[in-house]
Amino acid sequence: MSRTTSRTTEGAPASWEVFLRPRRGLAHQHVGSVRAGDPDTALSYARDLYTRRGEPLSLWVVRSDAVHAASPDEHDPFFAHARHKPYRYPEQFAPLTGDSDAEGSDDDA
């Protein structure tokens, strides 16, 4: 039975994105990618390439084609709005207990 599953992995190796959690208190971070024919091998290669130093807590590999990314063509609709909306930043909010002396409290609804 494992024969059939393994046979499907033959052919060109896939690309895998590597995520490493270096230590407690940190989230997994994207550190790079490897090419491998199956997830176990990808994990082995990721270990060899990205964990030789230090003793990380956890290692993930995810097929690169499973990552769905925002297109650079749509950069503006996706990302451009934050810069011109100062009310999104915390310094624009008036303290609840304060009075009229706080700055930028006028246009916050």
Add this chain to the structure above:
Amino acid sequence: MPETGRTLAPPPADRAADTDRAADADLALLTLRLGDDALILGQRLCQWITRAPTIEEDLALSNIALDLVGHARALLARSGQLDGTGRSEDDLAFGRTDRAFRNALLTELPNGDFAVTVARQLAFTHYAVLLQQALADGTDRELAAFGARAAKETAFHRRHADLWTERLGLGTEESTRRMRAALEQVWPYTAELFDEDDLTDRLVAAGVLPPLAALRTAWQASVAAVLDRAGLTVPTPTWQGRGGRQGLHTEAFGPLIAEMQSVRRQFPGGTW
């Protein structure tokens, strides 16, 4: 020859010291054998560097080689202390001639195609993990510490060998054919790993080494499970290659150590 150790007569009427010295000499020979296994296999694997199928595999093999050289350093340094000659690990690695090496022939076999390297790794890593785990439970404290540390690294080397054995065994017709041929080529050299002699008998009696017959049984079950998953069968060789433990090596051994020792020979005593 390091085999004979010191030729100075021991101080008379000191039985306990004699016993210690004999035990030290035995441990010196054991660490020499195991250290040479690691050193020579590490050197062989280094020959894949820049020649492996992918850059990831290049790094995988060189990482394994690096771990093995680390094992060799620890073992050979200890051997040099115990045999009374005070030789360093460098003296032992780079200062001996071929007949003084005690590695099993398996570890010096040429890399062949990738399948031969995988078959050799499969046989060796399964043996090494079992041996190192047994050393960790043994009576010699330093070897026990070494075994516990090394077994973790070797378990990863074994994982690498298992993955490739399965992949080649279940891959294409060509990869299956090559893996079968590789196993046939490598398997005659596996028996030597479990050979018993006076030295191993004394070390087993002292509780340093596990009984080798039991180790072999465990090894057979361990590799058979992987070969079974890979759709391959355990070879039944009609002959066995041995001699490395006595310093009698294969034809491929001379060029291997000539290359390994060349820098030391060109620049004796050089440091950088």
